[in-house]
Amino acid sequence: MKALGYVECNGLSSATVAADRMLKTSDVQLNRIRNAENGWITLEFTGDIAALKVAVETVKQTLSEVYVAGLVIGSPAEGLAKLGTAGASDVMPQNFNPEKYNADGTMKTSAMFGPKPATPTPPVVSAESATATPKDTEEQAADDDEVTCNLCGDPKCPRKLGEPHNKCLHYNDLKKD
Secondary structure: OOOEEEEEEOOOHHHHHHHHHHHHHHHHHEEEEOOOOOOOEEEEEEHHHHHHHHHHHHHHHHOOOOEEEEEEEEOOOOOHHHHHOOOHHHOOOOOOOHEOOOOOOOOOOOOOOOOOOOOOOOOOOOHHOOOOHHHHHHHHHHHHOOOOOOOOOOOOOOOOOOOOOHHOOHHHHHOOO
């Protein structure tokens, strides 16, 4: 399979000029023009890897005000060119779970940070606890440790919500999963 090249531009007229420059500067073939919801236009090209690199760099240098992004994939995986086309369900990425994404394509917060830990219920004050000694309350507090790590849910984990994942006691175990 030939190499794949992609260029994203801001607006259709800019993408048309970019495609024209790419086709005139290098021996590449325009496969597809895709319209993103945000006004960006994606141009997909195939050809020799060197020709694609020259074509993408030409757009980047000469149309820098409308150029958004570009990349060249030298040895694309089988089926990669079909991504985003109608009827391409056979090229769904492995372990892809559509339930982890919102309708607009953004990832749900629960999918990014794992399930939220159960909120601890407030302790019930009874007549016995009202007469408890300080030693008894220290033991009870040790039993009612609050979960602060939303990755592992272990109350002994020093990581707090929002801190780097590698601060989690179970980070290496979770990374393997």
